[in-house]
Amino acid sequence: MDSLSFNINGGYLEGIVRGFKSGILKRTDYLNLVQCETLDDLKLHLQSTDYGNFLANEPSPLSVSVIDDKLREKLVSEFEYLRNHSVEPLSTFLDYIRYSYMIDNIVLLITGTLHQRHISELIPKCHPLGSFEQMEAIHVASTPAELYNAVLVDTPLAPYFIDCISEHDLDEMNIEIIRNTLYKAYLEDFHSFCKNIGGTTAEAMCEILAFEADRRAFIITINSFGTELSKDDRAKLYPRCGKLFPDGLSQLARADEYEQVRQVAENYGGYRTLFEGAGTNPGDKTLEDKFFEHEVKLNVNAFMQQFHFGVFYAYIKLKEQECRNIVWISECVAQRHRAKIDSYIPIF
Amino acid sequence: MASYATSAGIGVGLVTLLALYVGMTYCLTGFGFRFDVGWYLEAVSPYMWASTGIAFAISLSVVGAAWGIFTTGSSILGGGVKAPRIKTKNLISIIFCEAVAIYGIIMAIVLGNIIADFDYNNASREVASANYYAGYSMFAAGLTVGFSNLFCGVCVGIVGSGAALADAQNASLFVKILIVEIFGSAIGLFGIIVAIIQVTKIKMGKTAMP
Numbered sequence: 001m002d003s004l005s006f007n008i009n010g011g012y013l014e015g016i017v018r019g020f021k022s023g024i025l026k027r028t029d030y031l032n033l034v035q036c037e038t039l040d041d042l043k044l045h046l047q048s049t050d051y052g053n054f055l056a057n058e059p060s061p062l063s064v065s066v067i068d069d070k071l072r073e074k075l076v077s078e079f080e081y082l083r084n085h086s087v088e089p090l091s092t093f094l095d096y097i098r099y100s101y102m103i104d105n106i107v108l109l110i111t112g113t114l115h116q117r118h119i120s121e122l123i124p125k126c127h128p129l130g131s132f133e134q135m136e137a138i139h140v141a142s143t144p145a146e147l148y149n150a151v152l153v154d155t156p157l158a159p160y161f162i163d164c165i166s167e168h169d170l171d172e173m174n175i176e177i178i179r180n181t182l183y184k185a186y187l188e189d190f191h192s193f194c195k196n197i198g199g200t201t202a203e204a205m206c207e208i209l210a211f212e213a214d215r216r217a218f219i220i221t222i223n224s225f226g227t228e229l230s231k232d233d234r235a236k237l238y239p240r241c242g243k244l245f246p247d248g249l250s251q252l253a254r255a256d257e258y259e260q261v262r263q264v265a266e267n268y269g270g271y272r273t274l275f276e277g278a279g280t281n282p283g284d285k286t287l288e289d290k291f292f293e294h295e296v297k298l299n300v301n302a303f304m305q306q307f308h309f310g311v312f313y314a315y316i317k318l319k320e321q322e323c324r325n326i327v328w329i330s331e332c333v334a335q336r337h338r339a340k341i342d343s344y345i346p347i348f
Numbered sequence: 349m350a351s352y353a354t355s356a357g358i359g360v361g362l363v364t365l366l367a368l369y370v371g372m373t374y375c376l377t378g379f380g381f382r383f384d385v386g387w388y389l390e391a392v393s394p395y396m397w398a399s400t401g402i403a404f405a406i407s408l409s410v411v412g413a414a415w416g417i418f419t420t421g422s423s424i425l426g427g428g429v430k431a432p433r434i435k436t437k438n439l440i441s442i443i444f445c446e447a448v449a450i451y452g453i454i455m456a457i458v459l460g461n462i463i464a465d466f467d468y469n470n471a472s473r474e475v476a477s478a479n480y481y482a483g484y485s486m487f488a489a490g491l492t493v494g495f496s497n498l499f500c501g502v503c504v505g506i507v508g509s510g511a512a513l514a515d516a517q518n519a520s521l522f523v524k525i526l527i528v529e530i531f532g533s534a535i536g537l538f539g540i541i542v543a544i545i546q547v548t549k550i551k552m553g554k555t556a557m558p
Contacts, residue, residue, distance in 0.1 A: 020430065
């Protein structure tokens, strides 16, 4: 019965998000962008879209990193607007979206501290959506263990550390393993939160998050071939909220090569088609691209239903994909290497 | 969530058990005749039936209209930020919801005008029975129009919200969805028609005749 009471607190914001969504670039916009010769051309074309004059105040030789920053700024301002106008439980939902960026930022800061970089170098590299109050205080810590005790324990991510990483581990573990362990705990937490909300939100979100979990399992498995990550350690990194749990995950844990991973995917209808088209030949799409396409499809489907929170998550993810697309096209244009300029993922 | 459901379940269970106990006691001790529905219907004054009917007519209609208006209104506000052209056209949905409240007030006024004085203690059988019939009819008419307007208002509200958001994306969709709203609005009209039919033949007062 979401439709009866959702609009009391969420109706206005849902209208706003759908308005934002109509500003996402369409195929015709991408066709225009792909034909640009220089970055200034690109800027001109973007002026006629929802982005408007966002690059107006930038000094003349534009660089791709400036474009990337400005795109991100727009996304952040839209997200902040939504977050500021929301009430529970939507505000907790939007906070969960933030936590994934926080994890990336924390891993960045820990790596930076380990390599003795100064905090002021690291803060500008952090994603603005993932900023938290204690970020400035990170320089007081010199080892990851101190970092945890002094700083991280106050952030909203503390429960994810407690569940899986001890102080001792922080010093010894590979940074990527920390990132994946945190992300696993975050994904499972988010999944159970959406399930508790129930209704249409659970329907839309659990499907998206299950794919995210399975995708991470596949990517972790494939990337771990040839490294010294043991199979047990690998199995500890798989999020359990996807369709692959429990059988697929145990099979993946035993896999030794790409063919075996593909075998596991054969058992699951949705994933078999993703593996089929993928390959490393020049004309093929890579597996990562197929995963991105599938993710875009699931996110677009979230907009087919009304009165649920999935539209907010889907919008942020689609906007991110759009940012990646524009940056890809900009890079191809800037380097004049137009061979793969069409490998962006069209959204609408 | 789980504790809500279990405590609600326990509450319902206890109430049912109590009702069953009381009912069985009456039944098995030979006092079953005390549970007298007919006595209740006659003992309550026809003015009470009539007035409660009027209250239901207007209040449930207003609840339905309010529900519909907030559902549609918040979507129009949200959608209108990025697509300002939808603002004026979508007020039609609000008007449909408002119509539901108007049906309620019309019915309430019609019912209110029927109430008249009769000599409760000394009336003849015919006059009393006509007045009682009037009271029951007005209660039923009030429920009829109240509930049908409640659901009609909710329905038009949800459809109107969808219409506003669809219009914001694609302007040609609005007219199509409006047709759905018109059908939704028709069910409120059915309610008031049936209620009017229910009260056409009744009369209250000292000269009422069955």
